[in-house]
Amino acid sequence: MMYDVCIIGAGVVGCAVARELSRYEVSACVIERCEDVCCGTSKANSAIIHAGYDAPAGSLMARLNVRGNERMEELSRELDFPFRRNGSLVVCLDAGEMPALQALYERGLANNVKGLRLLSGEEALLMEPHLQEGLAGALYAPTGGIICPFLLTIALAENAVVNGVEFRFNTKVNSIGRAGDHYLTETENGAVESRCVVNAAGVYADVFHNMVSEDKIHITPRKGEYCLLDRSEGTHVRHTIFMMPGRLGKGVLVSPTVHGNLIVGPTAADIGDKEGVNTTREGLEEVAARAALTVKDLPLAQVITSFAGLRAHEDGHAFIIGEPKDAEGFVDAAGIESPGLSSAPAIGEMVADIVRGRLHLHKKTDFRAQRTGILNPARLEMAERNELICREPAYGKIICRCEGVTEGEIVDAIRRPLGARSLDGIKRRTRAGMGRCQAGFCSPRVMEILSRELSLPVEEITKAGGASAIVTGRTKGGHVLESSRMGDNL
Amino acid sequence: MRAYDIVIVGGGPAGLAAAVAAKKAGAGDILILERDREMGGILNQCIHNGFGLHTFQEELTGPEYAGRFLAMARQLGIPCEIDTMVLEIGSDKVVTAMNHKKGMFRIRAGAVILAMGCRERARGALQIPGYRPAGIFSAGTAQRLVNMEGYMPGREVVILGSGDIGLIMARRMTLEGAKVKVVAERLPYCGGLQRNVVQCLEDYGIPLKLCHTVVDIRGRERLEGVTLARVDESGRPIPGTEEDYACDTLLLSVGLIPENELSRSMGVEMDRITAGPVVNESLETNIPGVFACGNVLHVHDLVDYVSEEAARAGENAARFVRGLLPECEGAVSVVAGRGVRYCVPGRIDITRMAERLPVRFRVDRIYKEALLTVRCDGKLVLHKRKKMIKPGEMEEILLPREKCLAQSGLRSIVIAVEEG
Numbered sequence: 001m002m003y004d005v006c007i008i009g010a011g012v013v014g015c016a017v018a019r020e021l022s023r024y025e026v027s028a029c030v031i032e033r034c035e036d037v038c039c040g041t042s043k044a045n046s047a048i049i050h051a052g053y054d055a056p057a058g059s060l061m062a063r064l065n066v067r068g069n070e071r072m073e074e075l076s077r078e079l080d081f082p083f084r085r086n087g088s089l090v091v092c093l094d095a096g097e098m099p100a101l102q103a104l105y106e107r108g109l110a111n112n113v114k115g116l117r118l119l120s121g122e123e124a125l126l127m128e129p130h131l132q133e134g135l136a137g138a139l140y141a142p143t144g145g146i147i148c149p150f151l152l153t154i155a156l157a158e159n160a161v162v163n164g165v166e167f168r169f170n171t172k173v174n175s176i177g178r179a180g181d182h183y184l185t186e187t188e189n190g191a192v193e194s195r196c197v198v199n200a201a202g203v204y205a206d207v208f209h210n211m212v213s214e215d216k217i218h219i220t221p222r223k224g225e226y227c228l229l230d231r232s233e234g235t236h237v238r239h240t241i242f243m244m245p246g247r248l249g250k251g252v253l254v255s256p257t258v259h260g261n262l263i264v265g266p267t268a269a270d271i272g273d274k275e276g277v278n279t280t281r282e283g284l285e286e287v288a289a290r291a292a293l294t295v296k297d298l299p300l301a302q303v304i305t306s307f308a309g310l311r312a313h314e315d316g317h318a319f320i321i322g323e324p325k326d327a328e329g330f331v332d333a334a335g336i337e338s339p340g341l342s343s344a345p346a347i348g349e350m351v352a353d354i355v356r357g358r359l360h361l362h363k364k365t366d367f368r369a370q371r372t373g374i375l376n377p378a379r380l381e382m383a384e385r386n387e388l389i390c391r392e393p394a395y396g397k398i399i400c401r402c403e404g405v406t407e408g409e410i411v412d413a414i415r416r417p418l419g420a421r422s423l424d425g426i427k428r429r430t431r432a433g434m435g436r437c438q439a440g441f442c443s444p445r446v447m448e449i450l451s452r453e454l455s456l457p458v459e460e461i462t463k464a465g466g467a468s469a470i471v472t473g474r475t476k477g478g479h480v481l482e483s484s485r486m487g488d489n490l
Numbered sequence: 491m492r493a494y495d496i497v498i499v500g501g502g503p504a505g506l507a508a509a510v511a512a513k514k515a516g517a518g519d520i521l522i523l524e525r526d527r528e529m530g531g532i533l534n535q536c537i538h539n540g541f542g543l544h545t546f547q548e549e550l551t552g553p554e555y556a557g558r559f560l561a562m563a564r565q566l567g568i569p570c571e572i573d574t575m576v577l578e579i580g581s582d583k584v585v586t587a588m589n590h591k592k593g594m595f596r597i598r599a600g601a602v603i604l605a606m607g608c609r610e611r612a613r614g615a616l617q618i619p620g621y622r623p624a625g626i627f628s629a630g631t632a633q634r635l636v637n638m639e640g641y642m643p644g645r646e647v648v649i650l651g652s653g654d655i656g657l658i659m660a661r662r663m664t665l666e667g668a669k670v671k672v673v674a675e676r677l678p679y680c681g682g683l684q685r686n687v688v689q690c691l692e693d694y695g696i697p698l699k700l701c702h703t704v705v706d707i708r709g710r711e712r713l714e715g716v717t718l719a720r721v722d723e724s725g726r727p728i729p730g731t732e733e734d735y736a737c738d739t740l741l742l743s744v745g746l747i748p749e750n751e752l753s754r755s756m757g758v759e760m761d762r763i764t765a766g767p768v769v770n771e772s773l774e775t776n777i778p779g780v781f782a783c784g785n786v787l788h789v790h791d792l793v794d795y796v797s798e799e800a801a802r803a804g805e806n807a808a809r810f811v812r813g814l815l816p817e818c819e820g821a822v823s824v825v826a827g828r829g830v831r832y833c834v835p836g837r838i839d840i841t842r843m844a845e846r847l848p849v850r851f852r853v854d855r856i857y858k859e860a861l862l863t864v865r866c867d868g869k870l871v872l873h874k875r876k877k878m879i880k881p882g883e884m885e886e887i888l889l890p891r892e893k894c895l896a897q898s899g900l901r902s903i904v905i906a907v908e909e910g
């Protein structure tokens with residue numbers, strides 16, 4: 001079959017493009033090497049919706065950032081994912097560097113960022129009592145926000161599916177080439193033909209770009225490491241705290257997450273390996289040391305997990321969006337490093353618009369813009385919640401004790417469009433396993449539910465697809481145990 | 491709202507023993523709420539023997555031990571709600587819980603006994619660098635998978651941390667045909683009981699590497715190997731001492747954390763060291779009528795001590811609801827002196843204390859030829875010589891009431907290791 005569009009990569013960018021394209025009469029397919037959406041950089045970042053004062057004035061990056069930021073509220077209502085404008089503060093520690101803060105403020109104004117304000121050190125301390133004393137001043141951006149990057153990406157993807165886009169997982173693209181008037185995308189599961197290709201392959205976007213264009217680009221994976229703290233510490237700061245880069249180097253941010261944890265990071269180290277998402281001792285130590293420059297009394301004993309993500313850093317530090325001159329119909333969304341998450345909705349619109357022009361697409365009349373997320377019973381009143389449990393007892397069974405996730409939510413996560421197929425898939429959709437015990441209690445239960453719902457033996461349930469099975473087989477008496485347990489349940 | 495004399499949160503050995511003792515001490519309506527699908531707590535997965543030597547003078551397995559207490563509770567007609575998670579306890583002792591049959595419900599308790607046990611410390615808390623593949627389990631999760639679900643977490647195993655669960659799992663995995671390559675412990679001594687080192691490691695030729703930790707984790711999908719390194723006195727890895735181990739499984743037995751989220755949110759005062767509530771001689775928290783016992787109070791190494799402690803909590807809760815527990819009058823603090831990490835209880839109201847009050851504590855490192863002392867406002871009232879004391883084994887002294895009464899205006903009782 002010949003598709004109109006083939007999108008490589010199901011990160012936030014690929015999914016935003018898919019959702020925007022699904023507004024049109026189009027046949028589109030997203031090809032992703034992992035088993036789920038949001039398995040690359042989109043799952044490991046700061047989750048900040050930047051206000052838009054960072055990018056050079058007048059740049060594409062600045063324009064898409066501000067546009068993405070502005071759309072986020074409406075989008076979060078339309079697609080039912082959590083987003084909160086908590087505001088951000090860029091803290092300047094050194095009076096000698098105040099002119100640079102002033103310059104940042106002015107760049108923000110030039111980029112059309114709303115509500116920016118320069119604060120004195122005292123004013124900033126009043127807003128955030130845990131800032132280090134003696135700071136010289138701060139830039140306050142009330143439009144800065146926090147989001148759940150998984151739920152954003154999943155919401156975009158689910159909505160795209162409902163509107164007719166196809167997703168192929170566990171399908172790695174090996175090469176792309178021209179075949180007459182269309183493109184041939186060779187994957188490990190056969191070839192895909194399409195009139196247009198959208199290159200949203202994250203840190204691999206240079207590889208695919210360079211297969212079709214002589215105008216080469218180069219992407220360096222730039223690693224960022226993080227610590228995530230228990231929800232008990234989620235109010236240590238209320239705004240997102242950045243440090244103004246300066247004499248003390250580049251800072252790391254400290255921010256509440258939209259789920260109430262505290263996130264601290266990232267570092268920045270250029271590495272050669274596009275798969276190098278390992279954390280390092282040096283990196284984690286650097287996170288702790290740098291965070292302490294701006295925020296005091298950080299309760300680092302309450303770290304529940306640490307992780308790392310890779311920025312797709314293009315040599316010119318610019319978003320490369322559009323068709324290379326020598327490759328009509330091949331649309332790049334490359335070099336999408338921070339603020340890529342914030343810009344994703346606007347990148348989606350821009351790419352879809354280029355494709356629309358190229359293929360002369362028409363709007364669908366039956367586009368469904370609304371999506372409903374997984375029902376969270378904890379948000380219901382007690383009476384409503386009990387009605388729900390009465391109808392569906394699974395909502396009365398808590399599986400993840402730390403985050404209070406019920407069996408009902410987990411089953412929903414599996415059964416909905418593009419449903420979860422692994423522990424990580426469940427975790428990103430429901431938060432089961434994201435809490436302080438880090439899945440110690442709930443993983444055997446979640447495995448059991450996945451096994452039942454997907455009719456797969458427990459041995460085939462994975463952490464994140466591929467060869468990541470959780471258990472390697474039965475114990476010597478395993479079968480006996482199971483039959484005795486079934487007896488219990490009768 | 492339905493009211494009970496005593497509501498017990500957690501149906502492990504602590505909750506069960508507290509219920510039985512409370513009933514025998516004359517409490518009326520008692521209810522145990524347990525979130526798991528069976529009663530018995532962590533004991534259900536401890537299928538090895540060695541339980542009950544103190545309590546029943548015989549060697550039982552974990553489920554057998556729990557079974558004895560469950561039978562007593564049944565005999566006394568104490569209702570237990572399983573699959574029921576307590577979501578919240580108000581400082582007014584209104585308990586909010588949920589299960590799939592009744593939905594969410596609220597009940598009023600005359601007294602509450604906190605017996606929620608503990609959870610295991612996870613990899614994240616240790617900040618072990620490296621990749622995050624499948625194959626990394628806390629030892630208790632692996633124990634549950636093997637003993638209760640019948641699945642093997644892996645075939646080639648490295649264990650980090652020498653807590654008892656890790657040691658027991660080293661043997662269990664070996665018996666199931668897995669190869670346990672090494673147990674690494676960051677500290678210069680073993681965290682678990684000596685008997686477990688002998689019976690679970692030495693008998694199977696499994697090496698224990700003290701002063702070692704995991705410094706790297708490899709494998710993107712499933713674990714492929716870990717790197718161990720020796721650490722210096724401050725716990726930092728020493729460059730050049732790295733050794734690679736190929737393995738598909740890493741078990742972590744690196745400490746237990748009392749599950750006190752409920753306690754904290756109801757306003758119970760917590761101890762920084764035990765991560766459990768601060769209690770007085772009656773095992774009562776700062777909120778009158780709220781008691782705590784078992785692993786939620788402080789981590790125990792033997793369940794027999796849990797049962798004994800929980801029985802005292804149960805009796806005191808019964809006295810409280812029957813109006814027989816006099817109001818707490820100014821308390822004397824029990825202080826961890828030299829070499830002692832913590833003491834439970836942390837406060838004593840001498841007028842309410844028993845003739846011989848058990849005070850439990852742990853030391854901060856290994857001491858040989860140690861002299862343990864108890865001083866009331868500086869005056870030596872008790873001492874005990876021990877050949878060896880270790881952090882991994884809980885110590886107990888029986889504090890005599892008459893010695894405390896003898897010291898007028900007593901302010902503090904200090905427990906210390908004075909020699910060794």
Ligand SMILES: Cc1cc2nc3c(=O)[nH]c(=O)nc-3n(C[C@H](O)[C@H](O)[C@H](O)COP(=O)(O)OP(=O)(O)OC[C@H]3O[C@@H](n4cnc5c(N)ncnc54)[C@H](O)[C@@H]3O)c2cc1C
Nearest residue numbers: 009011013033040041042048173202224311339340341342
């Ligand atoms: C440390 C860090 C912090 C950040 N913080 C922020 C922030 O706070 N705010 C913000 O706005 N942005 C932030 N960003 C940037 C943001 O995370 C990224 O811009 C965004 O996630 C990029 O999305 P993507 O879809 O382009 O890439 P990805 O999410 O990486 O998606 C690319 C997808 O392509 C797939 N793929 C690759 N190769 C192939 C192949 N051969 N075949 C099939 N599929 C393939 C991958 O598996 C992956 O799923 C941060 C980034 C990092 C690393």
Ligand SMILES: Cc1cc2nc3c(=O)[nH]c(=O)nc-3n(C[C@H](O)[C@H](O)[C@H](O)COP(=O)(O)OP(=O)(O)OC[C@H]3O[C@@H](n4cnc5c(N)ncnc54)[C@H](O)[C@@H]3O)c2cc1C
Nearest residue numbers: 500502503504524525531532576606607630784785792793
């Ligand atoms: C993995 C492990 C292995 C051990 N092995 C040994 C051994 O070999 N030998 C030995 O002597 N001792 C052993 N111990 C120690 C001993 O068994 C424990 O000290 C004892 O089980 C503690 O009893 P407990 O009742 O305090 O806690 P638990 O047994 O943990 O029981 C607490 C109960 O409370 C429930 N609960 C918690 N929160 C809620 C809530 N919100 N609502 C409802 N219910 C709740 C839990 O589900 C659990 O069932 C082991 C302990 C552990 C953790």
